[in-house]
Amino acid sequence: MGFVLVAGAIVSEIAATLSLRASHGLTRLGPSILVVVGYAAAFVLLAQALKTLHVGPVYAVWSGLGTVGALAGGVLLFDENVRLATVAGALLIVAGVAVMYVGGGLEH
Numbered sequence: 740m741g742f743v744l745v746a747g748a749i750v751s752e753i754a755a756t757l758s759l760r761a762s763h764g765l766t767r768l769g770p771s772i773l774v775v776v777g778y779a780a781a782f783v784l785l786a787q788a789l790k791t792l793h794v795g796p797v798y799a800v801w802s803g804l805g806t807v808g809a810l811a812g813g814v815l816l817f818d819e820n821v822r823l824a825t826v827a828g829a830l831l832i833v834a835g836v837a838v839m840y841v842g843g844g845l846e847h
Contacts, residue, residue: 741797744788748801751781753808760817796839803832
């Protein structure tokens with residue numbers, strides 16, 4: 740169950756971050772509301788997940804995959820340009836998350 744909560748926290752954080760971009764400095768009401776709701780949901784879900792999972796690896800997974808998701812969303816939704824080094828860095832983040840998951844260091 741903890742992993743499902745972390746996944747929800749990641750999706751909520753990505754949605755909030757992309758909404759932050761769409762809000763144009765919090766000047767658009769709809770996206771601004773999504774920012775607040777998304778970040779609140781992300782923290783509530785993360786807090787619940789940490790009841791059964793270790794904080795260090797979970798935070799690394801949450802922030803790492805949130806970063807990669809926001810990067811992908813920026814490219815897909817806002818036509819942002821990325822350099823090869825950015826893609827390489829994102830792939831390294833994903834590889835690091837996979838190593839932590841396979842290593843089994845997430846659960847109490």
